[in-house]
Amino acid sequence: MLRYVYLAGWLFSSSLLLAQPAPKTSAPKAPAKTTKGPVNLTAPIPFDPTVKVGKLSNGLTYFIRKNTEPKNRAELRLVIRAGSVLENADQQGLAHFMEHMAFNGTKNFPKNELVNFLQSSGVRFGADLNAYTSFDETVYQLPVPTDSVQLFERSFQILEDWAHNALLDSVEIEKERGVILEEARLGRGAPQRMRDKYFPLILNNSRYASRLPIGKDNIISSFRPSLLRDFYRDWYRPDLMAVIAVGDFDEKQVEAMIREKFGRIPKAAPNAKPRPEYGIEPHKDTKVVVVTDPEQPNTIVQVIYKRPEIKERTIADLRDGLQRSLFNAMLGNRIQELTQKANPPFVFGFSNYGGFLGNLDAFSSVTVPKDAASVEVAIRAVLDENDRARRFGFTPTELARAKQELRTGVEQAYRERDKTRSSSLVGQYVQYYLEGSPATGIDFYYQFVSKYLDGIQLSEVNKLAGTFIGNENRAVVIMAPEKDKDKLPSVEQVIRVIDNAGKDLTAYVDQTVNKPLLATSPTAKPVVGEKQVAPIGVTEWTLGNGARVVLKPTDFKNDQILFSGVSYGGTSLYNQTDYMTARFASTLIGQGGTGPFNQIQLGKYLAGKSLSVNPYISEINEGISGSTTPKDLETSLQLLYSYFTQPRKDADVVQGFLSNQKSLLQNQITTPTPQKVFQDTISVTLGQNNPRRQPLAPADLDQINLNRAEQIYRERFANAADFTFFFVGNIDPARLKPLVEKYIGGLPGNATTAKENFRDLGIRIPAGKLGKTVYKGLEPRATVQLVFSGDLSWSPETTTQIDALAEVLEIKLTEKLREEEGGVYTPGVSGSYSKLPAQRYTFRIGFGCAPENVEKLIGKTLDVINEVKQKGAAPKDIDKFKAESRRETEIQLKDNNFWLGYLTNQYFNQDDPTEILREDEQLNRVTVESTRAAANQYLSGQNLIRFVLLPERKQ
Structure with a gap:
């Protein structure tokens, strides 16, 4: 993976800018000892006293810190103070190539055994196990469990192998060329073409301007393997390395392992190349x-x-x-x-x-x-x-x-x-x-x-x-x-x-409003019903106004409370005439602020408080989401109450907002990127050309009526009895209860009226076999997406089988398309499913590649699918899925964000909230035969849409 430290993921992801801090490479001095408190201003900045810092005789530095969150986990890093800026002219791209090769064969993990070993231990390739190469450094990332002594020890063996035991086999180098060329292909387009023009100028023709980490295609495709070995020998050396370990472990044991394993690395030769430091020369103009x-x-x-x-x-x-x-x-x-x-x-x-x-x-x-x-x-x-x-x-x-x-x-x-x-x-x-x-x-x-x-x-x-x-x-x-x-x-x-900037300026005026958010205090409605869901530590309250509140106190964070509220309905309840207004209603009302405060004044009122509250309206539901702390809990509930009862519209601000959005949309229409055209084609096709699945156009914004938007917003949030609210985090139920009774119980609500439901719009992915090819783009780059879909019989067992099938397919496609064929960088497989508004599943398989390889790689993909349909998944791949799932769940069960999302989904779908406790039972049902059956059911090919993006045809 590359890290362009100068890139900013911008507003529209359409350009690459120099706005992010860039790592520097000056080696640090020995850490200063900390003191119990701040000292005089001339004293050196103390280093974290909880970290054990050491240096081996060969020059390698290590940092060790015990940290028990999450339990039984550690974050390991191997840091090399060497990146693309150190490459010779004929090595451009080899720092990054070296990073790839560290995963393709080492002394103790030949070929792909390193990835296989870690996946079987529950470490995901890409999501967990990863690395990046930048101008000045290469960093290897390895998050690992620590509750297995053997696995933990082997993890340090992996770090040591990366440091000095990479095999750099010529056959493996040849196979990896295609993978890296495909990674480079993914980065091609307008941002790259413009960057190549402006980089030399703004970097004043410095070394950085001519040593982009991705390198040059002609070098990647033809360099002599000896040049890569030279780079590894010259710069992967202990005096330019650090090993960092942070996690739930015994510090003395970790230090002993580091000293044993990394002490074996020979000291750099006396005539080793000095590590140069490159700069950018100033200029007057x-x-x-x-x-x-x-x-x-x-x-x-x-x-x-x-x-x-x-x-x-x-x-x-x-x-x-x-x-x-x-x-x-x-x-x-x-x-x-x-x-x-x-x-x-x-x-x-x-x-x-x-x-x-x-x-x-x-x-x-x-x-x-x-x-x-x-x-x-x-x-x-x-x-x-x-x-x-x-x-x-x-x-x-x-x-x-x-x-x-x-x-x-x-x-x-x-x-x-x-x-x-x-x-x-x-x-x-x-x-x-x-x-x-x-x-x-x-x-x-x-x-x-x-x-x-x-x-x-x-x-x-x-x-x-x-x-x-x-x-x-x-x-x-x-x-x-x-x-x-x-x-x-x-x-x-x-x-x-x-x-000439700054002419005719006047001083800034700080406009604030000295008013309370709520002019009058809500009339509380008490809790009239309580239910315990003891197996998962959840309590349900029913309030006098009909609202339901679900709370799960946790000790995962000391200063975090997350909450949400959700109700059936959404834009589905409005006809096409009102659709655009309904779609933007919450956004436009949010532009106005709330209660007595406009948006600017509200930000100032909330300054210094740690909270966020955001109302929304989606297709089949509306709701509110937020986060806060125990200290700011009441303010966040006041804001929730205000968004329900005091929507505020600001016609001037909305006019400016819509004007900006129309300009952006017009730009996207007149100069659409290839990916936007492709994604729009996918969306329209999967939505069967439904008006609600069309790309947004400037004329659509002309349909929006602010007064009607306010009406729709008020309708969606009119009856608290339709809502279920969720609170997860450091909650004291005794303290929360009166606040909930006041600010949620005080909302308008009528439990005696029939609860609203959403309307099923009947928008489904079309059945049958379809193909769409889009010709757009100047670069020799293709994008493929295969979409399988159909009806689903909703159950925990079904969704688990879909998750398993997606994971084993991604493992197999990575082996086939990346490792064997060298034709793609990262194939992706996702299996998604929904219960509402209809029980449906969707499998998406996607990758980027050379245009001339599209048909071959689609054929290979279908071959992999057919093999699973005939034989089922390989037992070792099923074991990887189970290990990854169990390891992931261990972390999720200690995470407030997970629980908020999980509880919200379970209650919204009217599913059993204790389902999570039976995950292991569901995982045990994943077998060779179950994956075979799932592949035949969900990937039959009867409902398959093939999307391909190809470069524009030359006239």
């Missing part, structure tokens, strides 16, 4: 690059002010980091407000200071204009906010809110310190090793914030904008559709807009 592409659907602009990297080494540096966090939060809030006004100057925008690449940080401003003609307006708007902060500073009330938000986050992390998962901790130590970034531990950081946050003055934060913004070492990237090329500003115009 402003580099502007305008790139267009016929498959780029929207315009995106990024203005980058590059500056020397800030290295946090002392307490003073850590305090400065707090200032930057406050600055980012306040400026981010201001820019976000612009999109919540009546006539937004852009669809999306933000400004942020953070890491960049190499030896640089950057202050970056990003904006998505409505269209190409609005580029200058959008740039000016976001840069004006930057300059407003520079000239006038922030207000005391803004700073107070930002401090409270930051403090709340740190306090919550501190309260969860004994319930923090190992996967959330291990990354700190990876980054500490790679770049020396602080890893103090939450105990120290909580004390530090408690001591220093309040002392940060407004004047200190207000100075930062002037420090970040300058006219040197500046770069601008504009990405736009090819059709809009003539509408874009010239380089000279862009520079002029940037230089």
